[in-house]
Amino acid sequence: MIILNQSKLNPSNIQPSEITSREVFENRRHFLKAAGFGLAAGSALLLSRQSQAAIAPVTFKANSRQKISGFSKTAYGAGEKLTQYEDVTTYNNYYEFGTGKSDPAIQATLFKPRPWTISIEGQVKKAKTISIEDLLKLAPLEERIYRMRCVEAWSMVIPWVGLPLASLVKWAEPTGNAKYVEFISESDPQSMPGVRSPILDWPYTEGLRMDEATNPLTLLAVGLYGEYLPNQNGAPVRLVTPWKYGFKGGKAIVKIRFVDKMPLTTWYKAGPSEYGFYANVNPNVDHPRWTQSSEKPIGAGLFGGRIKTKMFNGYSEQVAHMYTGMDLNRNF
Amino acid sequence: MKKQHIVFVKAAIWLFALLPLSRLIWLGVNDNLGANPIEFIEHSTGTWALVFLLITLSMTPIRLLTGQVWQIQLRRVLGLFMFFYACLHIITYVWLDFVFMWDELLIDVAKHPRILVGFAAFLLAIPLAATSNSYMIKRLKTNWKKLHQTVYLIAILAVVHFWMLVKKDLTEPIYYAVMLIVLLGIRVYFKYQPHLKSKVTKAM
Incomplete structure (x- = not known):
C-alpha cells in the first residue's frame, strides 16, 4: 500500500528488528532454487525489492567498527x-x-x-x-x-x-x-x-x-x-x-x-x-x-x-x- | 448486503483500525521506536489520521462509480477512527513533545502556519465527531449534511499540514495530495454530469 507512511517500500520505515537476517534471506533463496526455476524467477522479482534492505543490516559488521x-x-x-x-x-x-x-x-x-x-x-x-x-x-x-x-x-x-x-x-x-x-x-x-x-x-x-x-x-x-x-x-x-x-x-x-x-x-x-x-x-x-x-x-x-x-x-x-x-x- | 454482514465488516474495521495503535504500544514497550520516539509517534498517528480520513472519503466515490451503497454505512466508524488518531496525534504533540510547556506551545501554534493549519483541521473535526451520532443526525436534518461537508476542508488542511512538514522530499505528501484530488475529483465530475448521476441512482 503505497499511500501508507508505514509502507515497507520506504526503507526509512523498516525497523532494524524487521530486517531479514542474511541467513534467513539466503535460506529463502535456497528454497526458491529448490522450488523450481519458474517459480523462483517470478518470486525473485518480488523479493529483489526486499533484498536491498535485507542484505544491508543497520548494525555493523565487526570489522567495520575499527578503533582509532x-x-x-x-x-x-x-x-x-x-x-x-x-x-x-x-x-x-x-x-x-x-x-x-x-x-x-x-x-x-x-x-x-x-x-x-x-x-x-x-x-x-x-x-x-x-x-x-x-x-x-x-x-x-x-x-x-x-x-x-x-x-x-x-x-x-x-x-x-x-x-x-x-x-x-x-x-x-x-x-x-x-x-x-x-x-x-x-x-x-x-x-x-x-x-x-x-x-x-x-x-x-x-x-x-x-x-x-x-x-x-x-x-x-x-x-x-x-x-x-x-x-x-x-x-x-x-x-x-x-x-x-x-x-x-x-x-x-x-x-x-x-x-x-x-x-x-x-x-x-x-x-x-x-x-x-x-x-x-x-x-x-x-x-x-x-x-x-x-x-x-x-x-x-x-x-x-x-x-x-x-x-x-x-x-x-x-x-x-x-x-x-x-x-x-x-x-x- | 445483509445486516449481519455489515456487522462483520464493522468488526473487521475495528480490528484493523486498532492495529496501528497496538503496533505503537508494542514498539514502545520494547523500546523499539527509534532514536526519536516522539517524532515516530507523531508521524505515525498523523499518518493514520490522514489515511482514515481518505478511506472515509472514498465511500462516496465507490457509490458513484459502482452504484454500491452498503459501504456508506461505514463512514461513521471510519471517520471516528480518523478523529481518534487525530486526538492521539494532538496529545502526543501537547504532552510528549511539548510536555505542556504552554508558552512555547502557543508560540509554536501561532507563529508557524504548519502547526496552525493542522490545529485548525483538528478544531474543525471536533463538531463533526460530536454530531456523528444518530440523535444529532435526526436533529440537525439538512444542516447535518452541510456541517459534515466541512470534511473536505479538513482533508485539504490535513494534506497541506503534511506538505509543510517536509523539508525537501515531497514524495509522500504528493501521494496523499493525489489521492485527495482523485477522491474529490470523482465527486466534482459526477456533480457536473447529471446523466451519469441518474444512471447510478437507478442502479441504486
Whole structure:
C-alpha cells in the first residue's frame, strides 16, 4: 500500500528488528532454487525489492567498527551525557543516502571511504591534494565531546575524534584573498542513491568564513566513539561546527576551496528564507515553520521532554566575539 | 448486503483500525521506536489520521462509480477512527513533545502556519465527531449534511499540514495530495454530469 507512511517500500520505515537476517534471506533463496526455476524467477522479482534492505543490516559488521589508535582525550564536553552510539549512527540526516532518518545507516553500507583524497583549490599558494592518511597526520587526533543541534530542533551529544580544521588551513597556505572556505562533499550516484534524484542541488556544498574555519572549536572529524566514522556519519572526514546547526557539517568531503566571496551553500539554495549561510544556533530566530527556542534531546525517551536551546548552542564564550556588531536576526 | 454482514465488516474495521495503535504500544514497550520516539509517534498517528480520513472519503466515490451503497454505512466508524488518531496525534504533540510547556506551545501554534493549519483541521473535526451520532443526525436534518461537508476542508488542511512538514522530499505528501484530488475529483465530475448521476441512482 503505497499511500501508507508505514509502507515497507520506504526503507526509512523498516525497523532494524524487521530486517531479514542474511541467513534467513539466503535460506529463502535456497528454497526458491529448490522450488523450481519458474517459480523462483517470478518470486525473485518480488523479493529483489526486499533484498536491498535485507542484505544491508543497520548494525555493523565487526570489522567495520575499527578503533582509532592514538588520540588524546580533551576537556571539551566533560560531564555531558553522551547520546547512545546506536542513536548517533541510526538517526542521520544525510540526503545522499536517502531522506529518511534511518536511510543512511541502511543505504551507506556500500560506500567506500578508502582510498580518499581531498583536493585543495582556489585562493591558495598552490593547488594540491591530500590523502586521508596524510590528513590524519597533520595534527594529533583528539576526542572532543560536542553538542550537536539540528535545525529540526533535536539534539545529540557526540564524542568526535578529529583534528582542528585550522591545521589543514595552515597546511593549505591560503593567500590573502581567501575570505571564505567552501566544503564540497562526495556525490557519487553509484554508491549514493539519494544523489540520483534532484532533491538538493548536488554536490552538497557548505561554507565558513575564514575566522570561523580557523576557530579552535571547528573540527574535521574522522571518528566518533573512538572508532573511524561510520559511513552514515560522514566517513571518512566531515566538518563539525558545534555552535551552528548540524547541516553546516558537510560529510565525506572531497574538495576544500578557498574563495573570496561567500559561497552559495546547498541548503541556502534550497530555501534562502529558511537556511542562512551562518546558521548559528539561535533560540531567538525561529525557523519559519517551527520553533528554535527549545529542542528534543535524542535518547531522552518518551517522557524526556524538551530542553531550552542556548545561544550558539552554549558555545558563546568561544564564538560570540566573531559576530559582534552583526545583526544576527538578519544574518541567520 | 445483509445486516449481519455489515456487522462483520464493522468488526473487521475495528480490528484493523486498532492495529496501528497496538503496533505503537508494542514498539514502545520494547523500546523499539527509534532514536526519536516522539517524532515516530507523531508521524505515525498523523499518518493514520490522514489515511482514515481518505478511506472515509472514498465511500462516496465507490457509490458513484459502482452504484454500491452498503459501504456508506461505514463512514461513521471510519471517520471516528480518523478523529481518534487525530486526538492521539494532538496529545502526543501537547504532552510528549511539548510536555505542556504552554508558552512555547502557543508560540509554536501561532507563529508557524504548519502547526496552525493542522490545529485548525483538528478544531474543525471536533463538531463533526460530536454530531456523528444518530440523535444529532435526526436533529440537525439538512444542516447535518452541510456541517459534515466541512470534511473536505479538513482533508485539504490535513494534506497541506503534511506538505509543510517536509523539508525537501515531497514524495509522500504528493501521494496523499493525489489521492485527495482523485477522491474529490470523482465527486466534482459526477456533480457536473447529471446523466451519469441518474444512471447510478437507478442502479441504486
